[in-house]
Amino acid sequence: MKYLLTLALTITLCQLSYSKSIKNPVDTVSNGKTILDEDGKPVNAHGAGVLYYKGVYYLFGEIKKGKTWLVPDQHWEDYRVPAGGVSCYSSTDLIHWKNRGVALKPTTNNPAYDVDTSRVIERPKVIYNERTKKFVMWMHIDKNDYKYSRGGVAISDKPYGPYHYLGSVKPNNQMLRDMNLFKDDNGKAYLIYSSEDNKTMQICLLSSDYLKPTRHYSRILIDKKRESPAIFKHAGKYYLITSGCSGWSPNAASYAVADHIMGPWKEHGNPCKGPNADSSFYSQGGFVVPVANKPNSFIFMGDVWNKTNLEESKYLWLPIRIIKDEIEIYN
Ligand code: GAL
Numbered sequence: 001m002k003y004l005l006t007l008a009l010t011i012t013l014c015q016l017s018y019s020k021s022i023k024n025p026v027d028t029v030s031n032g033k034t035i036l037d038e039d040g041k042p043v044n045a046h047g048a049g050v051l052y053y054k055g056v057y058y059l060f061g062e063i064k065k066g067k068t069w070l071v072p073d074q075h076w077e078d079y080r081v082p083a084g085g086v087s088c089y090s091s092t093d094l095i096h097w098k099n100r101g102v103a104l105k106p107t108t109n110n111p112a113y114d115v116d117t118s119r120v121i122e123r124p125k126v127i128y129n130e131r132t133k134k135f136v137m138w139m140h141i142d143k144n145d146y147k148y149s150r151g152g153v154a155i156s157d158k159p160y161g162p163y164h165y166l167g168s169v170k171p172n173n174q175m176l177r178d179m180n181l182f183k184d185d186n187g188k189a190y191l192i193y194s195s196e197d198n199k200t201m202q203i204c205l206l207s208s209d210y211l212k213p214t215r216h217y218s219r220i221l222i223d224k225k226r227e228s229p230a231i232f233k234h235a236g237k238y239y240l241i242t243s244g245c246s247g248w249s250p251n252a253a254s255y256a257v258a259d260h261i262m263g264p265w266k267e268h269g270n271p272c273k274g275p276n277a278d279s280s281f282y283s284q285g286g287f288v289v290p291v292a293n294k295p296n297s298f299i300f301m302g303d304v305w306n307k308t309n310l311e312e313s314k315y316l317w318l319p320i321r322i323i324k325d326e327i328e329i330y331n
Contacts, residue, residue, distance in 0.1 A: 032304045032316050037097045045087045049125035050289040058159045059089040060124045064311045081310040083121040088160045103161035104154050114141045114168050125181035129210050135159050136210040138181050141168045149175035171204045171213035178227040194227040198245050218262040232288040243284045248307035250279040271327045281331040283316040300329050
């Protein structure tokens with residue numbers, strides 16, 4: 001049944017595809033490819049996340065613009081690009097994307113400020129707060145040595161922005177690097193992030209306005225050195241797909257399943273199957289988008305990083321197959 005629904009999603013995406021000559025939507029949209037927006041320009045939304053609101057998908061991501069540079073004196077070869085702020089694109093079918101402009105603008109020549117182009121702004125995610133009627137964006141804010149390791153928060157009245165930056169925090173005085181944001185069915189929202197120098201992940205409940213971490217958090221995947229968390233919920237269970245820690249270079253994903261978001265999380269192996277599964281098909285996952293009105297359909301969204309030219313990084317989006325409590329991703 002689940003397989004059939006995944007197939008149905010694939011077929012639907014196929015039918016929605018704007019390029020009539022290409023049959024496979026995964027090839028069309030994102031198979032390690034550049035995604036073009038409706039103006040024919042490459043979508044610049046890396047480390048992306050999706051908000052679904054009133055029939056529209058809003059894609060938010062890192063704007064990587066400008067010359068990629070090699071960071072001197074690192075443990076390993078590491079590259080940076082100016083932080084271009086956060087982009088927003090909208091779509092009703094996950095295929096045609098309209099550029100909605102810069103949702104969160106960076107400052108320039110203001111290196112003391114969190115969202116300056118000279119800093120690091122990564123993995124922005126947005127959720128909607130029904131009570132306050134605000135759209136809330138969380139993102140990883142850092143300096144170029146990644147030692148600042150904080151969560152930044154911004155707010156808007158409209159899904160596409162502009163977002164007003166409120167500041168950054170270390171939840172419970174803990175480091176926050178690669179992160180995600182999850183809003184549960186009961187309206188509670190959580191930050192999920194690599195912490196403790198990327199050794200352990202943490203999940204922290206947010207305040208009811210989603211603007212602050214609470215003191216309620218748990219440590220998960222302890223000492224497993226995982227990052228890039230992508231979380232979703234299906235049939236009452238939580239699924240968390242993570243990558244290993246190898247900078248911009250791809251590695252094998254793994255996933256964990258839990259009955260309660262705070263854990264315990266039961267670890268499984270790599271959800272990616274088939275050729276190049278050990279490099280997650282040369283990608284790094286970062287988000288899972290539930291397909292609206294198709295309860296069993298989820299899309300794994302990954303970045304195919306081009307570390308020496310980060311702006312040129314591409315995307316890999318693939319359907320997730322759910323078989324009982326296990327998941328599989330094929331390219
Ligand atoms: C990766 C991480 C990216 C970025 C990069 C910097 O491991 O997933 O979001 O922080 O390191 O090298």
